[in-house]
Amino acid sequence: MNPAALIIIVVLLASAAVALSLRNLVRAALLLTVSWAGLAAFYLWAGAEFVAFAQVLVYVGAVSMVVLFAVLLTRPAPTDPPPPRATYGRVLGALLAGSAVGGLLCGAILGTPLPSSPGAPPALTVREIGRQLMGVHAAALLVAGVLLTVALLGAIVLAAAPGRRRSPDAP
Amino acid sequence: MNPLQLCLLASSGLFCIGLVAALARSNTILVLLGLELMLNAANLNFIAFWRYGHPGAPATGVIFVLFAIAVAAAEAAVGLALIIAISRHQRSIRLQEAVTLKG
Numbered sequence: 421m422n423p424a425a426l427i428i429i430v431v432l433l434a435s436a437a438v439a440l441s442l443r444n445l446v447r448a449a450l451l452l453t454v455s456w457a458g459l460a461a462f463y464l465w466a467g468a469e470f471v472a473f474a475q476v477l478v479y480v481g482a483v484s485m486v487v488l489f490a491v492l493l494t495r496p497a498p499t500d501p502p503p504p505r506a507t508y509g510r511v512l513g514a515l516l517a518g519s520a521v522g523g524l525l526c527g528a529i530l531g532t533p534l535p536s537s538p539g540a541p542p543a544l545t546v547r548e549i550g551r552q553l554m555g556v557h558a559a560a561l562l563v564a565g566v567l568l569t570v571a572l573l574g575a576i577v578l579a580a581a582p583g584r585r586r587s588p589d590a591p
Numbered sequence: 592m593n594p595l596q597l598c599l600l601a602s603s604g605l606f607c608i609g610l611v612a613a614l615a616r617s618n619t620i621l622v623l624l625g626l627e628l629m630l631n632a633a634n635l636n637f638i639a640f641w642r643y644g645h646p647g648a649p650a651t652g653v654i655f656v657l658f659a660i661a662v663a664a665a666e667a668a669v670g671l672a673l674i675i676a677i678s679r680h681q682r683s684i685r686l687q688e689a690v691t692l693k694g
Contacts, residue, residue, distance in 0.1 A: 425594075429601040436605060436628055440612035445620060452624055459631055466598075466642045471634075471656050478660050483627065483667045490620055490671040494678035514615030518607045525603040529596055535645050536593045542641065542649040552650045553657075564661045571665035575672035 425465050432458035445491045453484040467541030470549055598639035606632035619677065619684045623670045630663045 432455055439451035456479040463472035553561050609628030616622055634656045641652025678684045 425597075429597075433601065433604050433608065436608050440608060440616070440621060440625060440628070445618065448621060448624070452628075455628075456631070459635065462635065463638055466638050468638050468641065468653055468656070471638065471653055471660075474657055474660050475634075478664050479627075479631075483664060486667060486671050487620065487624065490674055493675050494620070494684050496683070500682070510617075511615045514611045517614055518611035521610055522603055522607040525606070526600060529599045529603065534593055534595050534599075534643075536595060536643070542646060544649050544653060549650055549653060549657075552654055557654055557658075560658060564658055568661060568665050571669050575668040578669070578672040579675045 425462065428458055428462045428465060431455075432462065446488065449484060449487045449491060452487075453480055456480050456484065468544075470546055593643075595639055595643035598643070599636065602632045602635040602639065605629075605635065617686050619674050619686055619689070620671075622686065623667070623674065626670075627663065627667060630659065630666075634659055 435451050435458065436455040439448045439455060442448040442451070456475065460472045460475040460480065463469075463475060606629050609625040609632065612625030612628070613622045616625070637652045637656045637659070644652075674684055677689050681688055683689075
């Protein structure tokens with residue numbers, strides 16, 4: 421494990437933690453983009469270039485933009501009262517649950533004899549990935565395409581539904 | 592320390608950050624981002640096992656992560672559309688106020 425991976429992991433975790441504790445949603449979304457880019461850098465470091473590029477395209481490029489659009493579209497009006505702060509009981513409960521799950525996971529990871537074969541990464545070319553996607557996993561690829569189409573059409577229908585709050589005599 | 596263990600610990604940290612955010616925050620967008628972070632932690636696990644685990648089929652981990660990213664993109668799109676619909680109906684995206692689903 422070289423220091424580059426350690427730096428990537430520290431940046432990834434720190435930006436994610438800071439992003440999700442911010443109150444400003446736009447800043448949170450932008451910092452999470454840093455976290456997703458760090459994840460892509462980790463994939464690059466691990467030797468999975470194709471996954472790293474998919475991560476950059478989908479998360480850093482698309483999902484962050486969709487999140488920013490959602491933040492802007494759901495912005496409260498200036499006349500709305502400011503949202504109340506989170507209650508301490510809720511935050512404390514969440515921290516307790518998170519640390520319990522984290523402790524459980526760390527104990528399981530450190531107590532399991534894991535295989536250590538720090539050799540070269542498995543030889544995998546984009547050609548081989550394409551061959552597998554079009555061959556063995558062709559049905560799964562089709563299903564994923566149908567799922568994406570249906571989900572995006574559904575998202576458009578949900579987000580573009582006309583408001584029903586209009587008074588009946590309005591045009 | 593084993594590099595695989597370090598990767599798994601990083602993935603657990605990411606998962607716990609997402610879990611705490613999803614439980615503690617009351618803004619729906621931040622809850623959804625916490626869920627996305629948990630999905631990313633699972634992807635990191637797949638890549639770690641693909642890289643350091645027992646050498647099996649050389650493409651399984653990568654292809655699993657590609658499908659997971661596709662499904663996560665669909666989930667994010669539908670979730671954010673639902674959030675926009677909720678904010679239009681209830682004038683707020685706090686989770687505590689979104690207690691009815693009937694439009």
